[in-house]
Amino acid sequence: MQTTNKHPWPDKWGHKTSIMGIINLTPDSFSDGGKTFSRTSALNHINSMVKDGAQIIDIGAESTRPNSEPITYKEEIRRLSKILPYLNYKKYLVSLDSYKPETQEYALKKGVHIINDINGGSEELFKLTKKYNAGLFLMHKRGTPKEMQKKLNPRANMVKEFDKFIEKRLKMLDKMKFNLKKVWFDPGIGFGKTLNQNLQLMRSLSKYSHKNLQILLGSSRKSWINFIDPSNADQRIGGSLASITHALQQNVNTFRIHDVQETNQMIKVLKALNK
Numbered sequence: 001m002q003t004t005n006k007h008p009w010p011d012k013w014g015h016k017t018s019i020m021g022i023i024n025l026t027p028d029s030f031s032d033g034g035k036t037f038s039r040t041s042a043l044n045h046i047n048s049m050v051k052d053g054a055q056i057i058d059i060g061a062e063s064t065r066p067n068s069e070p071i072t073y074k075e076e077i078r079r080l081s082k083i084l085p086y087l088n089y090k091k092y093l094v095s096l097d098s099y100k101p102e103t104q105e106y107a108l109k110k111g112v113h114i115i116n117d118i119n120g121g122s123e124e125l126f127k128l129t130k131k132y133n134a135g136l137f138l139m140h141k142r143g144t145p146k147e148m149q150k151k152l153n154p155r156a157n158m159v160k161e162f163d164k165f166i167e168k169r170l171k172m173l174d175k176m177k178f179n180l181k182k183v184w185f186d187p188g189i190g191f192g193k194t195l196n197q198n199l200q201l202m203r204s205l206s207k208y209s210h211k212n213l214q215i216l217l218g219s220s221r222k223s224w225i226n227f228i229d230p231s232n233a234d235q236r237i238g239g240s241l242a243s244i245t246h247a248l249q250q251n252v253n254t255f256r257i258h259d260v261q262e263t264n265q266m267i268k269v270l271k272a273l274n275k
Contacts, residue, residue, distance in 0.1 A: 005108075005111060005113070005132050005133045005134060006089070006109075006110070006111035007089030007090065007094070007111035007112075007113060008133070009093075009113055009133060009134070009135065009182065016253060017248070017253050017254075017267060018055045018056055018253060018254045018255070019053055019054045019055055019056070019255055019257060019260055019263055019264055019267075020054065020055075020056040020057075020058050020095065020216070020254060020255060020256040020257065021046070021049035021050070021052075021054035021056070021057050021058065021257065021258075021260045022058050022060070022220075022256060022257065022258050023042055023045060023046055023049075023057060023058065023059045023060070023083075024060055024063070025042060025059065025060065025061040025079045025080065025082075025083060026060065026061060026062060026063045026079075039082045039083060039086070042083055043083070043086055046087070048260075049260045050091065050092050052260040052261040052264055053260055053261070053263075053264030054092065054260045054264075055092055055093060056092060056093045056094075056095055056114070056254070057087070057092055057093070057094050057095065058095040058096075058097050058116055058256055059080065059083060059084075059094065059095065059096055059097060059112075060096075060097030060098065060116075061075075061076045061077075061079035061080050061097075061098070061103075062076050062097075062098065063145075064097075064118055064145040064191075065145065067145070067146060067147075067149075068145045068146060069146065070144075070145075070146070073100040073101075073102040073103045076098060076100060076103045077102070077103055077106050080096075080103070080106070080107060084107065084110045084111075084112070085110070089111050089112075089113070093113040093114060093135075094111070094112045094113050094114070095112065095113065095114040095115070095116045095135075095137065096108075096112045096114070096115055096116060097116040097118070098115070098116070098117070099117050099118055099119040101124060101125070101128070104117075104125065104128060105128060108128065108129070108131075108132040108134055109132075112134070113134055113135060114134060114135040114136065114137060114182075115128075115129055115134060115135070115136055115137070116137040116139070117136070117137065117138060117139065118139045118141055118145075118188070118191065119139075119141075120138050120139055120140060120141070120165060120169065121136060121138045121169060123172060126172060126173060126176055126178060127176070130176060130178055134182070135182035135183065135184075136178075136182065136183045136184070137184045137186055137216050138169055138183065138184070138185055138186065139185075139186035139187075139188045139191065139216075139218075140161065140162050140165045140185075140186065140187055140188040140191070141188040141191035141192050142156075142191065142192025142193065143191075143192045145191075149192065151192070152192065152193070152194050154194050154196070154197070156197065158187075158193055158197040158198075158200060158201050159200055159201060159204045162185075162187050162201060162204075165185075166185050166208070166213065169185075180212075180213075180214075181214075183214065184214040184215060184216040184254055185208065185213060185214070185215055185216070186215070186216040186217070186218060186256075187201040187202070187205070187215070187217070188218075189201065189202065189217070189218055189219045189222060189224060190219075190222040190223060190224055195224050195227040195228070198219075198224045199224075202217070202219065202243060202246065202247065205217070205247055205250040205251075205252050206250035206251060209250065209251035209252070209253075214253060214254065215247075215252045215253070215254070216254045216255070216256060217243070217244070217247045217252050217254070217255050217256070218255075218256035218257075219240060219243040219244070219247075220236075220240045220244075220255070220256065220257040220258045220259065221233045221234070221236045221237075221240055221258050221259075222236075225239030225240065225243075237259050237262055240257065240258070240259060240263075241259075241262065241263065241266050244257070244263060244266065244267075245266065245270060248267065248270060
C-alpha cells in the first residue's frame with residue numbers, strides 16, 4: 001500500500017540538469033568542518049544555496065568522510081529533528097543522506113523527497129521509498145567510510161563493478177515496478193577507489209545516458225583533486241568544476257556539490273556557448 005508523501009514529488013521532475021546543494025549537520029565534515037551544524041547556520045546556508053540555483057538540498061547528519069566513525073540512528077535523528085520541520089518542501093526537493101533504515105523512515109514520514117543511500121540500497125529501502133512515493137540516489141562504494149581508503153584494490157575494474165552494481169539494482173527495481181525517473185546511480189567517487197579508478201569512472205559516464213539511466217556525480221572538493229593538484233578542500237573549486245564540465249559533456253544530469261553559485265554560473269555559461 002502506497003502512503004501519500006506529505007510533500008509530493010513534482011510531476012515534471014527528472015531528466016534535466018539539477019544542482020544538489022550539500023548541508024552537513026555534523027561537527028566533523030571534511031569540507032566545512034561543522035560550519036552548518038547549528039539550526040540557524042544550516043537554514044541560512046540552505047536559503048543561500050536555493051537562491052544561488054540549487055534545486056535539491058541533500059542533508060546528512062553523519063559524516064562519511066574517510067576514517068569517520070558512525071553514529072547511532074538516535075543521534076542522527078536528533079540532529080535531523082532540528083532542521084527537517086523548518087524546510088520549504090514545496091520550493092525545492094529534499095534529499096536525506098543516510099543508510100540507516102530507522103532514520104530513512106523517520107525522514108520520509110517528515111516529507112523528504114529522496115533517500116541518498118551510500119550503501120547502494122536494499123529491497124527493504126526500495127519498498128519503503130515506493131510506499132512514500134519517494135526517489136533514490138544509489139551509490140557504489142567499497143568498504144565502510146572508516147576503512148575504505150585503507151583497503152584499496154588498484155587492480156579492480158571499477159567500471160565493470162559499477163555496471164554490475166547497476167544491473168543488480170535494476171533487476172530488483174524492475175521487479176517492484178519502481179519508477180526509474182526517480183532513481184539515480186552514483187559511481188561513488190572517493191569511496192574505496194584509487195585516483196585512477198575515480199578517473200576511469202568519470203570518463204565512462206556517457207554509456208549510462210545511452211541506456212536512459214540517470215547519474216548523480218559527487219566529485220566536489222574530494223581528495224582525488226588533491227592527488228592531481230595538492231590543495232585543501234576549500235581550494236578545490238577549479239577541479240570540481242572541471243569534473244562537472246566533463247560530466248555535462250557526457251549527459252550527466254545531477255551534481256552533488258558544495259559550491260552552488262559557481263557551478264550554476266558555469267552551467268549557464270556552458271549552455272550559452274553551446275547554443
